[in-house]
Amino acid sequence: MTPIAPPLPAGFVAFVKRDCPTCELVAPALAQLRGEVDLTVYTQDDVTFPEGLEPVDDTSLEVSWHCEIEVVPTLVRVGNDGVEQARVVGWHRPEWEELTGVVGIGGELPESRPGCGSLSVDPDIAPDLLVRFSGAKLRSRRVEIASFEDEMEALFDRGWTDGLPVIPPTERRVHAMLEGTTRSSDEIVAVAPPDLVECTVEKVAINAVMAGCRPEYLPVVIAAVEALCTDEFNIHGVLATTMPAGPVVIVNGPIRRAIGMNSDINVFGQGNRANLSIGRAVQLVIRNVGGGRPGAVDRATFGNPGKLSFCFPEDEEGSPWQPLSVDRGAVAGQNTVTVFAGEGPRNIVDQLSRDPESLAKSFAVNLRTLHHPKAVMAFDCLLAVSPEHARVFREASWSKEQLVERLHELLLIPGEELVRGAGGILEGLPEGVAGKMIPKFRPDGLLIVHCGGGAGLFSAMIGGWAAGAIGSQPVTREIQS
Amino acid sequence: MTTGIENQSSGVRVVLDPTSERRPAKRERVPRPTTLDGLTVGLLDISKARGDVFLDRLEEKILGAGAHVKRFRKPTFTKPAPVDLRQEIATQCDAVVEALAD
DSSP: OOOOOOOOOSEEEEEEOSSOHHHHHHHHHHHHHHTTSOEEEEESSOTTOSTTSOOEEOTTOHHHHHTTOOEESEEEEEOTTSOEEEEEESEEHHHHHHHHOOSSTTTTSOSEEOOEEOGGGOTTTHHHHHHHHSOOOOOSOEEEEOTTSOHHHHHHHTTOSSSSOOOOOOHHHHHHHHTTOSSOTTOEEEEETTTTEEEEHHHHHHHHHHHTOOGGGHHHHHHHHHHHTSTTTOHHHHHHSSSOOEEEEEEESTHHHHTTOOOSTTTTSSOOHHHHHHHHHHHHHHHHTSOOOBTTTBOOSSOOGGGTOOEEEOOOTTOSSOOHHHHTTOOTTOOEEEEEEEEEEEEEEOSSOOSHHHHHHHHHHHHHTSSOTTOOSSEEEEEEEOHHHHHHHHHTTOOHHHHHHHHHHHTEEEGGGTBTTGGGOSOSBOGGGTTSEEESSOTTOEEEEEOSOSSOSEEEEEEEEEBSTTSBOOEEEEOOO | OOOSSOOOTTSOEEEEOOSOOOOOOOOOOOOOOSOOTTOEEEEEEOSOTTHHHHHHHHHHHHHHTTOEEEEEEOSOTTSOOOHHHHHHHHHHOSEEEEEOOO
16 A cells, blocks of 8 residues: 655755754754755744744644654755655755855854654654554454443453453554554455355454564465465364364474564463464454354364464474475575464473484384374374474484384384274274284375474474365465565 | 543444344245245255265155155265355255264
């Protein structure tokens, strides 16, 4: 959305405010310039300042905002077409002389003085100016909250929350959120299941505000929503299943650090705003825009606490291996999200293995139990390897491919152990599998990510949901700015 | 500082609707048949285990009531029925039974 700026008068234009010592200082210089060039002065706070220069009232800050004035005084040279040609900020005599072509301006003034912050970028004021002048038209329905209603309760009452309070999505906050992306607010991000409605950047931004996101998280939320709303990921099925799966969002690339995500201690737990609010925003989009609500389309028997929010970054810097995103075809250094339909994480304890073969076997016996020791080829797994366990593989120079290959070998299970009735358990496969070796996971059904705190000889497995084309496949998407 | 929600001159606070703003379209149900005699009943297997057992028994009952039966099957129970399949059922059948089983 391109804001329409008011035209500037030709010649020179100065922006000042009285509450700025440098502006007070340069008032005589402006008066001197006025005698030699066409000069128009816009004043931000006091229409009588500077005296005698007939300042133009910009106390609305409209002209300052449109001209992106960050510092006062700012002196701008404007062509006859009303378009800016050049500007100088603060007071520095040689720059003013070069810009204006007038020599000896403000002869009695010191050589230079830095300016002050423009009122149009004052943090208390700027969000309102954005709403007023940006020209970004928010199209969502305005919902009035009556004066006797408590605003937090009002949002619960309308069914918009996940069971925890949300931040009220005011126009001002949504405008500020939209500053986090270069995409237009009316751009369609995805067609959101289960209701199959077109979900705009604006709707994602509203739900991101409610979830507690900062604007710089918005591109991650948008990419995750795109990834969820694909036929491969099949969020409709993930919602509708009685199984406990929900979207798990894994973030790779430099943006993890840039927005302050946590891949370290308590990586799956509480305490980090970016991890939690991004995962929560994604779920709120599915709830509010897609219409996927527990008890309606969401039929989970148990669900899991991660369905409030389950989002974390990989610890790429400390990993012996290439990141998950690169395993999945992204370029190293690219910002991506990967979504995986997963249940809650389960801990794998092995404090004694110091060689990779022993540790791989430990992983395998635990992975065997995923969902049921007799459940094979049905569910994928996201295996999170901690730094202390990863060290064992690093010191033995085991690549990730080597570990995955070994796990697949160790998880070839004799059919006799899987059939109905084996072990005195009726659950199982038909008799026909007896005599065959059946793999626990499909060939690309094991995903490995490196994360977690530096102390603890643990890893964690996150069980998937119906694997492959009939259910949900992991999806990786680039995060666009 | 404001508390977050703009206090406008009317005292009314305003937030933006986070939903799709879509009211479910109300559609008239087709009239319920009073008899199955001579009608075509579609039986949709959603591909869950043992759905076919249930539908086989249902087919016997419906044929006994003088109706014709057409059998359909979704590719996977985890996804909604493809549009073409829904269209096929809607154009070929007077009634449909969808089986859920496990």
